[in-house]
Amino acid sequence: MARKSGVVVGLVVAVCVAVVASLAYGAVSIPFGQVIDALTGASEVSESTSKIVLDLRLPRSCEAIVVGAALGVAGALLQGALNNPLASPDIVGVTGGAGFGAVLILILFPAQVALLPVGALFFGLLAAGLVFAVAWSGANRGSVSKLILAGIAIGAMFGAGTTAILTAYPDRVPSVLFFIAGSLTSDGWGDLKAVWPYFAIGFVLAIGLMRPLDRLSLGDEVAASLGTKPRLIRLIAGVAAALLAASAASLAGLLAFLGLVVPHFVRMAAGTSSHTYVVPVSALAGATLLLAGDTLARVVAAPIELPVGPFMVLIGVPMFLYLLRRAG
């Protein structure tokens, strides 16, 4: 009990520190007091400082929190629903589809770069839709292995499409590097405003799925004994994860690592796999990790911004490996 609460308290502190740091540091360092003044709208803050905090950094921090939370939750839902520790948003084809959508816009229609989030979201969901359509048809529909295999096959198809476009326009490849590596941008509230409903649906479904996933963890028959339909729960969990991961990819590119690792991190740190704990705490841990990683990515080589993906891995992997070594 103490261990579980300890993890939550630690994460809350960490996310608060990360929020402050993300607002204060970057190309320009802003003293903590001025950050608070800007947030509260105090009059003595210069207009440029206020603009940096409110229009550039605050939306970006919010994006990092929402995207990190979404990926953590997506991973927790899929690992629970498929009862497979290797499950991540990759597995339902979302990553492959979103990558294809982004590359399509960035390379073939560079003038329409504003459509990037929509393209990534659309193709991410399309890929997931195809995976579910295949996995939920024919004999043995809705089985875990069928879903995983369909996901790998359809992911490979979109991956091949991505590679094909990249090889056809090698001179334009640099423009997609940040998307593929995973990175956030400081371009205001626009993107978040466009995709928040998808995040919202995903998070609401996730809350409703926590108890059914706990039942599923004791096996399909125990779940059925308790009046839960295992296949239906798997489908809903897949849809929720696809919505969350595709929306996340549309804002921050391909950060699938987060979805895989965060739920394990939570389970190992807290010593429980109860979904009523792991799902919400994965949201908190994912948000913390991405926000901290993004702040580092902006600060390390300031004023040059680096993609957050590698930095998040830099923070996340050593912690993860430490826990993995300790765990049985």
Added chain:
Amino acid sequence: MDATEQQTVTTPALTASGVQVKIGDKQIIHHADLKLEAGKLVALVGPNGAGKSTLARAIAGIQAISVGDVRWFDKDVAEMKGRELALTRAFVPQRALVPAGVTVRDAVTIGRSVHIRPWQRPGAADREAIDQAMERTGVSVLSERDLTTLSGGEMQRVQIAVALAQNAPVLMADEPTSQLDLGATVSIAKLLRGLADDGYAVLLVVHDLSLAAAVSDEVVVMSDGRSVASGEPLKTLTRERLSEVWGVSASLEVSGDERTALHVAWLEGEDRPVRDAGHSGEDG
């Protein structure tokens, strides 16, 4: 504690008649009848592939029925919603998943979850029911242990505790002893018999005929997707029937102090040819 008090003793808990089950194109159950009553333990026996588990799952509402009538307390199983079924019968599967990071108490709490509203945490009544389920099955001392650290026998008791926490008047167990050693088997047998004596209607799917004869009030024999006989164990599991259904020369014997034994002529007679189950029963 008695979950069956509100049920009148005269209405059978379950009546299943003329049940047929098809999985894909394959007819698994051709015709089966079964009755369960409060306070009685019914053993469903039969060779491998006879359709015992499928019948149990169909009755439990986990597997769809193609033809036939299954009624729980006079209500058609097809019309019962998940939660209603969960409050009517609890199903202990043959093999449950054993997830890491889940304690015995967590697992039993999951069993209790049908009584807890979606946004609620377990209340005092729930905690009491959870404690009682663990106590009745003798797993209270294990309550903070991780499921992965349990022995087969302990895990099976926890499975039953999960089912008891459902507080349904009917308990169905699909071969709960098939993986257990003798001591653990005996303790599960005692537990299930005790639960029937407490007033639960218990259905036990089981391979071990001497166990079935010792604990059950009635056996139902399945063979090739049909329920071919039912009744008092010793009168039903006759030498002739064992030979007919299992193709083995054997006899069930009981000595005065409730000991049962299956006397088998292990090496006698011709070996039974292997049959292709797909071609059995053309009348489907």
